[in-house]
Amino acid sequence: HSFALRQILYNSSRIDTLPRPIRIADDWEERYIIQEDLKKVLKLKEIGDVQKLINQLSTDWETLRIDEIGWEQQFPNPAFLGAWRSHKDQYGETLRAELVYQLKKQLNQSRDFQLDKEYKHILIDEYQDLNACDLAIVNELAKRGAELFVAGDDDQSIYGFRFATPAGIRNFEQIYQNSKKLALEICFRCDKNILHSAEFVASLDPARLPKPTRPKDEAEDGEVLIIGFKDQSHEAEIIAKKIKSLIDADIKPDQITILLRNDRNGLLSKPIIETLKKYSVDVSLTTDSDECIKSIWNYAQSKGIRFSVALQKIAESPSELQKFGPKIAKFVSEINVAIVELKAIESPIEAINATVDKFMGEGVIKEQVKKYFVGILENQEKPDLENLIKVVSTSSEYIEQETKENAVNILTMHQAKGLSFDVCFIVGAEDEYIPGRNTGDKEGDERRLLYVSMTRARHKLFISYCNKRTGQQRHSGSNSGTEKRTLTRFLRDSKIPIKQVE
Numbered sequence: 001h002s003f004a005l006r007q008i009l010y011n012s013s014r015i016d017t018l019p020r021p022i023r024i025a026d027d028w029e030e031r032y033i034i035q036e037d038l039k040k041v042l043k044l045k046e047i048g049d050v051q052k053l054i055n056q057l058s059t060d061w062e063t064l065r066i067d068e069i070g071w072e073q074q075f076p077n078p079a080f081l082g083a084w085r086s087h088k089d090q091y092g093e094t095l096r097a098e099l100v101y102q103l104k105k106q107l108n109q110s111r112d113f114q115l116d117k118e119y120k121h122i123l124i125d126e127y128q129d130l131n132a133c134d135l136a137i138v139n140e141l142a143k144r145g146a147e148l149f150v151a152g153d154d155d156q157s158i159y160g161f162r163f164a165t166p167a168g169i170r171n172f173e174q175i176y177q178n179s180k181k182l183a184l185e186i187c188f189r190c191d192k193n194i195l196h197s198a199e200f201v202a203s204l205d206p207a208r209l210p211k212p213t214r215p216k217d218e219a220e221d222g223e224v225l226i227i228g229f230k231d232q233s234h235e236a237e238i239i240a241k242k243i244k245s246l247i248d249a250d251i252k253p254d255q256i257t258i259l260l261r262n263d264r265n266g267l268l269s270k271p272i273i274e275t276l277k278k279y280s281v282d283v284s285l286t287t288d289s290d291e292c293i294k295s296i297w298n299y300a301q302s303k304g305i306r307f308s309v310a311l312q313k314i315a316e317s318p319s320e321l322q323k324f325g326p327k328i329a330k331f332v333s334e335i336n337v338a339i340v341e342l343k344a345i346e347s348p349i350e351a352i353n354a355t356v357d358k359f360m361g362e363g364v365i366k367e368q369v370k371k372y373f374v375g376i377l378e379n380q381e382k383p384d385l386e387n388l389i390k391v392v393s394t395s396s397e398y399i400e401q402e403t404k405e406n407a408v409n410i411l412t413m414h415q416a417k418g419l420s421f422d423v424c425f426i427v428g429a430e431d432e433y434i435p436g437r438n439t440g441d442k443e444g445d446e447r448r449l450l451y452v453s454m455t456r457a458r459h460k461l462f463i464s465y466c467n468k469r470t471g472q473q474r475h476s477g478s479n480s481g482t483e484k485r486t487l488t489r490f491l492r493d494s495k496i497p498i499k500q501v502e
Contacts, residue, residue, distance in 0.1 A: 166208075192220070195219075421457060
């Protein structure tokens with residue numbers, strides 16, 4: 001998204017298909033101005049109806065369905081398209097979700113469109129996470145002479161809900177026929193039994209690319225165990241005791257994680273958290289910073305005000321948010337002082353350097369941050385701090401999950417991507433959750449998600465399932481209302497030992 005915005009801003013004077021000046025609607029504007037206006041114009045009952053239509057439009061951009069003949073007639077509510085375009089012309093906003101498609105469209109259709117620089121080499125990580133629109137842009141860049149270097153693993157394509165597809169990496173050699181494949185054969189993270197167990201799950205996909213993966217020579221055997229429990233209370237008690245014993249054996253709490261397929265309303269995590277606290281084990285469901293930001297957002301939405309206005313109000317009356325109010329007040333005070341100082345600096349580049357100097361300690365990272373921000377400014381036709389903020393903010397939603405130090409971290413399986421731990425507990429490995437109601441391509445996503453989750457563990461991997469889930473938990477999963485549960489189909493034929501705990 002940030003790359004797309006960067007190119008669009010660079011070509012702002014050449015683009016006539018977007019309102020000018022190019023302005024990206026922020027989250028508050030999209031929710032409380034655009035969506036509310038469209039709801040009123042279309043006479044829809046619920047704001048969720050508008051959000052579904054915007055999500056459908058975003059889906060059509062990401063999958064390139066929008067380029068198909070007759071797309072507008074097939075759209076669920078063609079009147080929405082007219083209302084959205086009218087609002088866009090009137091208010092001059094561009095949605096963040098359309099940026100990548102707009103770049104693809106300009107690269108395809110406009111002879112005048114120029115990249116901000118000559119890209120001789122393009123490096124792309126996590127290539128399996130690209131959707132059809134992303135892949136089309138990469139192809140256009142290659143046609144313009146860029147040499148591609150991509151890293152990807154089709155076994156780790158887990159973002160089907162974003163329309164990422166493993167086909168991109170699987171078909172790379174056919175699309176780019178002069179390419180050379182460099183296989184990464186050695187796994188440096190997982191011990192032997194963990195890797196072999198995870199590879200079994202991955203091998204259930206007949207379309208996967210064959211890989212000669214092996215553990216490093218000095219890897220230990222590692223421990224993998226599937227544990228069956230009678231119900232969720234039993235599960236929470238035994239897992240908490242096991243974690244307590246691991247910590248007593250000098251394993252750091254933040255090197256232990258609990259992974260859940262999902263945790264809507266804290267349904268699965270709550271009994272585990274309560275039991276861990278009973279054993280005096282510090283546990284984190286989200287990082288403190290995430291919780292703080294969410295608290296500010298919730299406050300802003302409850303008052304119908306912008307995030308920035310909410311910050312100022314909380315700073316003036318810290319008691320409005322008891323847990324984080326004083327911390328926010330101190331932060332806002334420091335920012336306000338910095339703003340006064342920065343307003344006296346005319347050059348955007350000098351302002352960036354001064355800001356980084358003020359808020360970051362000395363070191364290599366500091367210089368890299370300066371170089372990154374200054375590079376964005378220098379590639380603009382007219383260096384401008386507002387456009388810099390737009391570029392940076394468009395990619396903020398893809399920041400990887402953080403974990404809390406000195407605490408056992410509970411994460412969803414998707415949040416754990418890119419992380420690793422000495423000990424990993426996968427809780428709720430039941431067919432009702434994995435794959436749950438997902439079928440076809442979505443079932444493949446679930447299988448790969450389990451593979452990714454298993455490979456978060458370095459030395460110990462414990463996989464739990466219940467024979468029944470009672471109370472509110474019986475309403476979770478694919479057989480809602482039914483207590484009986486079964487081990488996920490992806491592990492039933494594995495060689496992993498299964499222990500039924502009484």
